[in-house]
Amino acid sequence: MGQIIEVPNQGRVEFPDGMSDAEIVAAIKKNALSYPAPAAAKSKGFGGQLNDFVASVPRQVGLAARYGIEGAGGTFDAFVGNPVRTLAAPILGNKPRADTGGALANIIxxxxxxxxxxxxxxxxxxxxxxSAGIIGAAGKAATMTNGTTQAVARTMAAAPLKQLASGGAAGAAGGYTRETGGNEGSQLLASLAAGVATPFAMGGVQRAAAGIGNRLRPAGPPVSPQQQQAQIDITINSALEQNGIKLGDLPAQVAQSIRQDVAKAYKISPDLSPDAVRRLADYRLTGTTPTAAGLLRDPGTFTRQKNLAKVGANSKEPAAQQLSLTEEANNRQLTTGLNGLGAGTVDDAYAGGSKVMDALSARNARAKALIDQRYSAARATDGRSAALDPSAFTQRANNLLDDAMLGGKLPSDVRSLLNKAAKGEMPLTVDVAEQFKTRIGELQRSTLDKAEQKALGMVRTALDDTPLLPGQQIGQEAMSAFGRARSLNRKWMEIVEKTPAMQAVREGIEPDQFVQKFIVGSGGNANVMDVNMMRNSIKKSPEAMDAVREQITSFLKTKALNGAADEAGNFSQSAYNKALAQIGDRKLKLFFPADQIAQMKAIGRVASYEQVQPVGSAVNNANTAAAGGAMMLDRIANLPFLSRLPMGKAMLADPLENIALSMQAKRSMNVPLNLAGPAKAPAQLRARGLMMSPAALMGIESEEERQRRLFGAPTF
Structure with missing residues (x-):
């Protein structure tokens, strides 16, 4: 029997065995010439066309039912059927991929x-x-779960119209490419292109419609640039009031940057978040990068961004790691800011303390030299040996002690000297009286007994009031000279007594202990009054003042980094803010200008914005979800059929792995958008690999959805 081939216009034709393909083609062409061309089919009238349509309705309904069942079945197989077959493979052997929907449609x-x-x-x-099945299930799951699971479910249920349109376009493009001869790679390219382009096109139409509507609305009265700038400054100053600063207090470059951000935010919405503006100033002042989590501080945004950063950090793509790299950069910038305020000094506590102590020693030496100079001048006078009236002295001293009933409080050696003067056993000259006063002063400073101090003071008063004996007027010059020297010494000793740091230097103390005890400590001699007295003693020494500032900021950095090196330490907001509070505003104001104090406080606040999780947040601190999300993205990149495409991984897999993460990271760092208010249903988790369409994967947002998000209306 020969070969039977279906030939156009000829029907089924039998050709003898052994004929080559070329001979068969030639025979078909030759025979075709002997057949008249078929008559053109007569077009059917309206009635015939209506008959065909009515006859095709049951089939089209059946096809629609099949497609719906197969679509739902495909979703079931993706999440249940095929995973179950994979798990059962070691027992039942490898089975073909499940086709639950197709099997059910065939049974029906x-x-x-x-x-x-x-x-x-x-x-x-x-x-x-x-996609409809997934969206519906996700919407139900969002109402029954919480935390990260709820965030994922809400994201999957968001923008349903765009997800459905994107899925339909992707399916149609892939199918059409297949039917027109496209291979597997071409089908994938066509599906991706249509799926991504459709939501963009829909968003463009919506934005164009919104733009036309805005133009048709009656315009309000024009606002001058000066009025706009005034409104921006009012907004910023109102927000900064809580931090105790004004826009004019900030560096010009920082202030201008904030103005620009707020001006852009006003173009999005007139209702800015004052708290976000206030936090923005802290970020700009410290040189850190603001993100949605830090600016808004609402639990949902914080949770989604932190989890998104973890997903990106666990991915292999640099573009997907943008948020985690920003967190690390901010951590380093906080330390850099402290270094700029003095913490970058090479001096340790010993070296820094030595500089301050040297300044105190120099001040003490200058005072001592001046006092010694005056005493030397007094001793050089001719009246040092002039005699005082001993009877007047002893009578005056005894009267004062008896009136105050403090005679019993007088130290025995002073009482002995008083008696010797009364009996004439000790010549009471100007020189002896000065020695006596010196001894009394030493005893007063060495005792804590207030009554004893008062009794000694009465003897001292009696000595000051004792007149010279007649004919001894030459001694008046000596007495006046000693009085001037003694007054200067008394004033200096009062300063020393009120300056514990100076006393410690005079008595001897180790420099490293000096810093802790008299500068950065929280009590004892590091109180504001004592530190202020120390400052008064060193304020004329720029080196000592710088040393104090350096030791304060170094102390803050050491606490914040727990002693770790700058490049390896994790900045602890709790330790830093505790140390800053320990030093206190009043002590800081003694050594730092207002702008530097504002920067130190801003560093503490930014560290808190970055690290403190708001109540109600659900950050996956265990990092399990992040690792799982990254594994899913990496599996997308390693799909087998992508590796068979020319440049498939570089052109498709790699972008699919990080495009959503990088887009959401940029959105998180869009300062003007975040100033306009928190997102109610953000899309930071769309890159988890769970979406059913390119629209969901891309996270496309329409103008309507953006406005609803900005003004607080939920988008699901």
């Missing part, structure tokens, strides 16, 4: 697509049906 007896058009429509409908 639904028709199958027979033409290219029906197959393309089927591809589109299946993806729409599958």
């Amino acid at each position: 007896g639904l028709p199958s697509p027979a033409t290219a058009q029906e197959r393309v429509v089927g591809d589109a409908t299946r993806l729409v049906a599958g």
Whole structure:
């Protein structure tokens, strides 16, 4: 029997065995010339066309039912059927991929697509049906869960119209490419292009419509640039009031940067978040990068961004690691800011303390030299040996002690000297009286007994009031000179007594202990009054003042980093803010200008914005979800069929792995958008690999959705 071939216009034709393909083609062409051309089919009238349409309705309904069942079945197989088959493979052996929907449609007896058009429509409908099932299930799950699971479910249920349209377009494009001869790689490219372009096109139409509507609305009265700038400054100053600063207090470059951010935010919404503006100033003042989590501080945004940063950090793509790298950069910048305020000094506590002590020693030496100079001048006078009236002295001293009933409180050696003067056993000259006064002063400073101090003071008063004996007027010059020297010494000793740091230097103390005890300590001699007295003694020494500032900021940095090196330490907001509070504002004001104090406080606040999790947040601190999300993204990049495409991984897999993460990271760092208010249903988790369409994966947001998000209306 020969070969039977279906030939156009000739029907089934039998050719003898042994004929080559070229001979068969030649025979077909030759025979075709002997047949008249078929008559053109007569077009059907309206009635015939209506008959065909009515007859095709049951089939089209059946096809639609098949597509819907197959789409839902495909979703079921992706999440249940195929995973179960994989788990059971070691026992039951490898089984073909599940086709639950197709099997069910065959059992029911639904028709199958027979033409290219029906197959393309089927591809589109299946993806729409599958996406609808996922969106519906996610919406239900969002109401029954919380934390990260709820955030994922809400994201999957967001923007349903765009997800459905994107899925349908992707399915149709892939099917059409297949029916027109495209291979697997071409089908994938066409599906991706259509799926991504559709939501962009929809968003463009919506934005164009919104723009036309805005133009048709009646315009309000024009606002001058000066009025706009005044409104911006009022907004910023009102927000900064809580931090005790004004826009004019900030460096010009920082202030201008904040103005620009606020001006851009006003173009998005007139209702800015004052708290976000206030936090923005802290970020700009410290040179750190603001993000949505830090600016808004609402639990949802904080949770999603921190989890998104973890997903990116666990991914292998640099673009996906943008948020985690920003967190690390901010951590380093906080330390850099402290270094700029003095913490970058090479001096340790010993070296820094030595500089301050040297300044105190120098001040003490200058005072001592001046006092010694005056005493030397007094001793050089001719009246040092002039005699005082001993009877007047002893009588005056005894009267004062008896009136105050403090005679018993007088030290025995002073009482002995008083008696010797009264009996004439000790000549009471100007020189002896000065020695006596010196001894009394030493005893007063060495005792804590107030009554004893008062008794000694009465003897001292009696000595000051004792007149010279007649004919001894030459001694008046000596007495006046000694009085001037003694007054200067008394004033200096009062300063020393009120300056514990100076006393410690005079008595001897180790420099490293000096810093802790008299500068950065929280009590004892590091109180504000004592530190202020120390400052008064060193304020004329720029080196000593710088040393104090350096030791204060070094102390803050050491606490914040727990002693770790700058490049390895994690800045602790709790330790830093505790240390800053320990030093206190009043002590800081003694050594730092207002702008530097504002920067130190801003560093503490930014560290808190970055690290303190708001109540109600659900950050996955265990990092399990982040690792799982990254593994899922990496699996997308390693799909087998992508490796068979020319440049498939570089052109498709790698971008799919990080495009959503990088887009959401940029959105998190969009300062003007974040100043306009928190997102109610943000899309930071769309890159988890769980979406059913490119629209969901890309996280496309329409103008309407953006406005609803900015003004607080939920988008789901």
